[in-house]
Each structure stands twice: as structure tokens, then as C-alpha cells.
Amino acid sequence: MYRILGVPASRYAPPAVLCLLAAGYLFASRQYDEQSRLMPMLIGRAMFVLAAIDVLSRSDTSVGRALLRWLNPAALSEQPQQDADARKELGYILWIIAFALAIMWIGMYVAVPAFLFLSFSLIGRRSLLQSLALSAGVGGAIWALFSLLLRLHLFPGLAFGGML
Amino acid sequence: MLEAWLAGFESLLHFQELAFLTIGMAIGLIAGAVPGLGPTTALALLVPLTYGMPAVSALALSAGVMGAAPMGGSISAILLNAPGAAPNAATCIDGYPLAQQGKAGIAIGAAASANSIGGIIGTVSLLLVLPIAKSLVLLFGPPEFFLLSILGLVVVANASRGKMLRGLVAGLFGLMVASIGYNKVTGDVRFTFGIDYLWDGIHLVPALIGLFAVAEMINLWTKVGAIAKDARNVRINRMLSGLFETFRHWPTVLRGSLIGTVVGAIPGAGGVVAAFLSYSMTVQVSKEPETFGKGNIQGVIAPEAAINAKDSSTLIPTLAFGIPGSAEMAVFLGILVLHGLQPGPLLLIQNQTQIYALIWALTGACILASCIGLVLARPLSLVTLLPSTILVPSVLTIALVGSWAVDQTIENVLVTLAFGIIGHLMTRLDYPRLPIVISLVLGSGIERDFFQSLLISNGSWGIFVERPVSLALTLLLMLALAAPAIRWLIKSRARRSGAAA
Numbered sequence: 001m002y003r004i005l006g007v008p009a010s011r012y013a014p015p016a017v018l019c020l021l022a023a024g025y026l027f028a029s030r031q032y033d034e035q036s037r038l039m040p041m042l043i044g045r046a047m048f049v050l051a052a053i054d055v056l057s058r059s060d061t062s063v064g065r066a067l068l069r070w071l072n073p074a075a076l077s078e079q080p081q082q083d084a085d086a087r088k089e090l091g092y093i094l095w096i097i098a099f100a101l102a103i104m105w106i107g108m109y110v111a112v113p114a115f116l117f118l119s120f121s122l123i124g125r126r127s128l129l130q131s132l133a134l135s136a137g138v139g140g141a142i143w144a145l146f147s148l149l150l151r152l153h154l155f156p157g158l159a160f161g162g163m164l
Numbered sequence: 165m166l167e168a169w170l171a172g173f174e175s176l177l178h179f180q181e182l183a184f185l186t187i188g189m190a191i192g193l194i195a196g197a198v199p200g201l202g203p204t205t206a207l208a209l210l211v212p213l214t215y216g217m218p219a220v221s222a223l224a225l226s227a228g229v230m231g232a233a234p235m236g237g238s239i240s241a242i243l244l245n246a247p248g249a250a251p252n253a254a255t256c257i258d259g260y261p262l263a264q265q266g267k268a269g270i271a272i273g274a275a276a277s278a279n280s281i282g283g284i285i286g287t288v289s290l291l292l293v294l295p296i297a298k299s300l301v302l303l304f305g306p307p308e309f310f311l312l313s314i315l316g317l318v319v320v321a322n323a324s325r326g327k328m329l330r331g332l333v334a335g336l337f338g339l340m341v342a343s344i345g346y347n348k349v350t351g352d353v354r355f356t357f358g359i360d361y362l363w364d365g366i367h368l369v370p371a372l373i374g375l376f377a378v379a380e381m382i383n384l385w386t387k388v389g390a391i392a393k394d395a396r397n398v399r400i401n402r403m404l405s406g407l408f409e410t411f412r413h414w415p416t417v418l419r420g421s422l423i424g425t426v427v428g429a430i431p432g433a434g435g436v437v438a439a440f441l442s443y444s445m446t447v448q449v450s451k452e453p454e455t456f457g458k459g460n461i462q463g464v465i466a467p468e469a470a471i472n473a474k475d476s477s478t479l480i481p482t483l484a485f486g487i488p489g490s491a492e493m494a495v496f497l498g499i500l501v502l503h504g505l506q507p508g509p510l511l512l513i514q515n516q517t518q519i520y521a522l523i524w525a526l527t528g529a530c531i532l533a534s535c536i537g538l539v540l541a542r543p544l545s546l547v548t549l550l551p552s553t554i555l556v557p558s559v560l561t562i563a564l565v566g567s568w569a570v571d572q573t574i575e576n577v578l579v580t581l582a583f584g585i586i587g588h589l590m591t592r593l594d595y596p597r598l599p600i601v602i603s604l605v606l607g608s609g610i611e612r613d614f615f616q617s618l619l620i621s622n623g624s625w626g627i628f629v630e631r632p633v634s635l636a637l638t639l640l641l642m643l644a645l646a647a648p649a650i651r652w653l654i655k656s657r658a659r660r661s662g663a664a665a
Contacts, residue, residue: 014593018333025340028355036352039611040343047336054329067329070649074326075594085386089592092385093585096378100564100581104574108565116557123385124553138558145562146569150216154565155574164361164574 006060015054022048095119107157113139169291172520176528181224184217185525188228189533195229196236196248197544201380201555203233203249207495208376209559211369211502212566219503223522226499230492231283231529234435234471235537236544238275242464243268243545251435251471254443258456258463265459272541273406274461275468276534278417281410282469283530285421286428286476287523293429293477294512294519297484304509306616307627311637313606313613316487318644319430321599328648334590335599341366342607349615361575368604370567370576371583372498375597376491377563378584383591385556403538409461416446420466424473428489429480435471435490442470472530476523483511483519486606494601501605502570508609 002009026044029037057067057075068075102111116135120126126134146152156162176182188210195206206229214222237248242259255275262271304312321331344355345365356362410417420442427438446466447456456463478489486507488494500507505515512519537544567580590597621627629635 014595015333018337021337021340025355032352032354033350035615036347036350036354039614040340040354043336043339043343047333047340050329050333050336054333057329070652071329072327073648073652075330088386089382089588092382093588096382096560096584097581099560100577103564103568103577108568112561112565116561119557120554124551124557126553134554138561142561142565145213146565150213150569152569152572155568155572158574162574 004059005064007058011058012055015051015058018051019048019055022051092123095123103155103157104162105157105159107160107162108154109156111157112142168516169520171517172522173524175220175517175521176224176524180218181221181521181525184221184225185228185529188225189232189529189536190228192229192232192529193236193533193537193540193544196233196252197240198236198248198550198555201248201559202237203229204490204492204495205377205380205559206233207492207499208373209562209566211372211495211498212569214499215502215570217503219505219518220521222499222503223518224525226496227522227525228529228533230475230496231472231526232533232536234468234475234530235276235279235533237471238279238464238468239272239537239541239544242271242275243541249435251439251467251474253436254439254467255464257443258458258460261457261459262461262464267459269403270406270409270461271464273403273538274409274464275406276403276538277407277410278420278465278468279472279537280531280534281417282421282424282472283476283527285418285469286425286473287527287530289425289473290476290479290523293480294484297480297512300484302509303633305631306613306620307631307634308637309508310610310613310617311628311634311641312485313487313610315637315641315644316481316485316606317599317602318641320487320602321596322644322647327594327596330595331599334595334597335603338600338603339607339610341371341600342604343611347611348608349612361573365608366604367570367573367576367579368498368501369570370579371604372495372601373563373567374580374583374585375587375601376495377559378580379587379591379597381556381560381563382584382588384552403541406461410465413462413465416462416465417469419445419449420469421473424470425477427470428474428477430489435474438470438474439467442466475530476526479523479526482507484509486511486609488598488602488605491598491601494598494605497601497605507605 004012022044026041026048029040029044031037032040053067053071057064057072099111099115102115113135116138117131120134121128121131124131143154147154158164176185191206191210192203195201195203207226210225210229214225217225233249234252237252238255238259239248241247241252241255242263245256245260247253247256259271259275262268317335318332321335322328342365344362346353346363353363423442423445424438427441428435443463443466446462447453450456450460450462452460478493481487481489482493482497486497488497497507500511505511505518563584564577564580567576568574570576586600587597589595590600617627618625621630627634629638
């Protein structure tokens, strides 16, 4: 793996992204008048400086090690995460994103039972009957809570007349 | 004060409030017992459900959860060596060995009574401190509030167990997010990129649900299987003798409660510090330190008293200064804001009845939950057998539907999702989440106080050091920023002198 200052380049990614975010935020702040941008400029500059220090503290240099010991000693005992975990987590995150988008497009009446059923059967590896019973139970409880108890009309979905 | 105290008590004595307190306790006991769920996630899920409720009912529900969760956590810690919440980990050290020796009932009984007494001592301390805090906050103006908010942020970042730099970065990220939307000071709309929804800024409740409930569920989903080990063979008896053990070891209860009270009042220190500090102090003063870790009942009493005492005193910085001391309190702040109770000094003056109702409810929940916990110890321990593959989809669904329900805006679901992913990434990349929440809550206030300060001083930044209170806060702020370096210097000097010796 490509290394920068003695550590894999990927170790710098999180603070580097935050540096870029701070730079973008500072750039976006410039369009506002002096009073409106005063606080964002202070926040953005502080963020940029601290994220840059975070980048530096991850390097295997004397300055980096000193910064880490002073400002982030917990990182000294950090364990690298396994790729298999990362792939599994990414899968779960994509599944949740799909659920959120399904709620938006096809609405809660369809997306909620479908998500529950598929999660119980595919991820939980339960039988079809068990998954059906569980999703009906949980979905019914959620419907009763929000629709009956709180008297809310659950979101029908953009495809079925719901509005943003 | 007595009038407000009684009015607070009276406002709780209605069927609706008592019912919500009971529901809150039931949820708190279950959430506290289930490792990975915890009171913070439970509170985050409950926020949208409180939307249509009167403020006192919402406070009673929240107090029920907060007051009962430690008892639920101690049951799973003692019976299954699986702490429901992080602070209960200290209870495992001696609680689980006691359970293995067939003394689970004694340990649970002792935990229940220590919980109750700790809760009462914490509440008494809170009641004593509140009037002082009230007169103290009157000395504060915009520059002091600005400095206090920044100080709170730095202290919380500093308390993130060796992650100050990342804590500060997280706090600043929160301030960046908080600057989105309509600016009450200048009347401008910032960083909305043409999206109407963002005019009101990032909504606090969906963000909190995402940061805590969704992020925790993603973490839990990766741990396949039942949350705890088998609880079916657990035997629970002699709980009554456990209750008396607490009174026999009253110095341990008192010490634990006082440690919990003091630590709880320090923003960011949290229940883990309180529980372990109380435990280690008890070991240090014990005449039989070698018995700890092998099933010493004082090893259960000490952390349990501290955990519940901390719950009340954490309310001091939360209510008086609007600076939440823990993640749980940060979510609770969301509930306060949702019900028009703006955390901060004016809250103690303008909403005394609600605040005293909350204190009463919290104390009641501590005591009642301990009693319920004693009766329901066994079924509660079985709750932990719930597989994460059932729990996670159910909680995720409630989280996303609940975030929509706050104001029936579908964009809230996307905010919850985004903050869920951010929260998960923060956990994975070892960035603390609490500073981001504090920034989201305090962000607009910080900017308002900053502008008002500059208006008062005609643009001079000297106002932040000219007044005695603001000078003291500036010095404290500098000390807090320098604390990690000072700590490192002291440690390395001690190491050097140790090596020389």
C-alpha cells in the first residue's frame, strides 16, 4: 500500500476529507456579507487548522508522534478494522439507505413491512413463516403506535401522492 | 422555592403523567437491560413520540427512562456479565462472580437499594445546588454565555478519553452544521443550496435519532446472534438480604453517591468515570482489597450508587447552562427544546414547575424502578436473549418512521439517515459523538451571544477578558485547551523520575 511519511495513505483520509470540507465551507461562506460570514469564517478556519493538525498527527514523524501523545493519546492503541467487517457494514448501510429511499418513494405502508420481512428472512435467516409473522407483528405495532395512538397519516410515498 | 417544589410534585399527580412515568420506567428497564440499546437510544426513539404531549408528560416519560435504565443495566451485568450500558461494566466485576457463586439475588438486591439511595442523594444535591446555580447565572451576560458554551465544548472534547483533537474537530463539524439555515442575528439564509427544508436549519431531533439510534443499530447489526449469553440457567434468590447489605455498607453507598454527584456535574465525565472511580476508591479503602473481583458485594454497591447519583447531578450543567454532561443528556436536551423549554439559565427561572416535576419524576423512577427490577429480574434478564437480527430492523424502522413523525416532513428521514451514517463513521473512525450534539444544540446560541457581545463592546474582542466572570472563563478555557499537554508533561516527568529511581 502507498505510504506517506511512514504510514499508509488511507490513514490520512478522514482528516483530509475534513480539511476539504472546511475549505469548501470557507469558500461557501465568502458569498455572504461581512456580518453573516464572521462566525462561519471563524469556525471554518479553526476546523481547517485542527483537521490539518489531525493529518500531521497521523504521520510517523517526531512532530506527528508528539502531537498524537498530546492531543490524541487514545489513537496510540487503535486497532485497524478488518476489511471483511467493512464490507459487511457497507452492505448494511446500503440496505438502510435503500429502506429510507423506499420510504420516500413508495411510502411507509409498503416499505416498512417489506423492509422488515426482507431483513428478518435474508439477514436474520429466518423461515418465511417466521419472517412473515415477525414483520406483521412489528409492522402492526408501529402502525398502531403512529397511526392509531398518535393519529398520524403515515407518509404514502412520492409515487402515491406524497409531497416533499 | 418550596412553592415551585410542591407545584412540580402536584403537576405529576395526574393519571396521564403517572402513566407516562410508568411507561418510561418499563422502557428504561428493558432498554437498560439490553446491551447495545441503552437509555440514550431509547430516549432518541421516544423524542418524536413526545411531540404532541404536554411538557410535563414528556418530562415524566423521559425521567422514567433515565431513572430506570441503570437498574435494568445492573440486572444484565450481574446475571449475564453483559452490561446494558457502559457504566454498568463496573458492576460486572463483582456482580457476575456473585451470580456464579449462586448469590445473584443478593447482588441484585444490593444493586437495587444502592440505586435508590444513590438516586435520592443525587437529587438532594441537585435541589441544594439549583438555587445557587440560579443566582450564579444572573451574573452572566452574552460574553459569559458565549465563553461558557465554548468552554463546555472544549471540556466535553477533553473528556473524550484521550481524543481531545478529534473531539474538537467533531464539535466544529457540529457548529458548521448548526450554521445552516436562517440566521436570526442578520436575517440571512446560509448554506441551504436552494433547499427549502434547510431554511429552518438541520432539525435537531432527526439528527439525534440518526447519531444515536441508527448508528448504534448499524454497530449492533455487525454482531450477529443473541445479545447476551444464555440466561435460562440463572437462579435468583435471597434478594432481601441483598437489600440489607447496602445498609450494612453505608459508607460505601455514601462515598459512591458523592462521587457520582460530583462527577455527574462535570460535563463530559459521564457515568463510566463515576462508576469506575467509585469502584476503585472502594477497593483502595477496603481492608480486604484482594476479595474484589471475586464477588465482594461492595463491588456492586459502589458503582451502582454512583451511577444513579450521577443521573441527577448531570442535570445541573444541562439545565443551568444548557451544556449536556452526557449523550443521554444531549438527547434529553432535544426533548426540552422540542417542548419549548430552552435549556439555559432562564429555564431555571421561567419553568420552575416543570423542572421540579422532572426532579420528582427522576427520583420516583429511581426508587420505583429498583422495586420493579427486584420483582422482574428474571424476565428482564431473558430480554437480553433477543437476537440482534430482530432488534435492529425493528428499532431502525421506529427510528426512521419516528423522525418523520416529528413534524411529518419526509426530509427528516434523509437527515436521520445521513446522521446515522455520520454517527457510525465517527464511531468507526474513533471520533467522539457528544461534541457534535452539543454544537448542534448550542450552535445558534453561540453565534447570537457572540454578536451581542460585539455589539455591547462596539466590536472590541476585549469584552471577553474585561469582566471578572468572562476573564475567569477565558482562563478556564485556556486551561482546558492546555490540559492534555499539561497531563502529558506530568506523566512523562513522573515516568522519568520513576526510571531514575
